Amino acid sequence: MQPTSLNLFGLIGPSGENFGQFVHMIPQTVLGPQERIELEFTLAAGSSDSKSPFIDVQAIDADGRGEQLDLRLVEVPPKKEKAKTKKQGGGEARQEDKD
């Protein structure tokens, strides 16, 4: 599955600031055995270190038998080689984050 952008409608704005709070739902998604969903995001605003971002993620399985879902939040290290490759088309790399 493609990473779903958190900036679905450009509500966050071109600088990624002042979005307040963003809620994104992924409803009724079927996960096969051992299957996973992965979503990636970056807070793009570079000058907002004084703010305290907070993330809350919840997932339910209404027909669950317990201990079937596993939820994790991880930090993705930057890929140096890809960054160099994309430097030539820098606009594309930035667009990926903003969209």
Add this chain to the structure above:
Amino acid sequence: MEPKEKLKYPQVARNQDDWEDGVSFVALSSADIHHGVRYRIILKNRDSATAVKATMKIVLTEDARADDTYDSNIHPQSFDEVQRVKPKVPGLKESSFIQGSNAVMRTFQVASLAPFVPKSNVIYQSLVKTGPDSKNNFMRGLEFEVTEASTQLYAQVYVYSAPEDLHLALYRSEGAGSA
């Protein structure tokens, strides 16, 4: 297959994995989120034989700081303080944001969209302390009136530290009924 890249785990303030009344429930929250860092949320079906149908909700708050002083102030005092901010995207009507569109749904490969359209860029919050050593006064109700054909109300408790249960309720005024 597990990814081979070396992943860091942000400090997670809450990590729940529970099951109640036939509903399997997992949740996590973290304040260890930084600008310019790429994060990945992974929801996995642990079971090796059975499929699951999961619904996931992600709430990202830009600035979750609360006042250090414990009180029961509510902001805003009135919903009149909250002004709608129309999304500034050329070529799109405001209704498109609320209803979504087939093009957007196809792009993001989702069956439906449930965007949260803020009326303000400000997160209104209140920090309340109950129990011993507190004023023991609970949060007052915040009255508001819905004058539109439909609307969306979103309320969330995202920082808590207490053995007590939390209760969030929406009541219809005039004492006639509650929801």
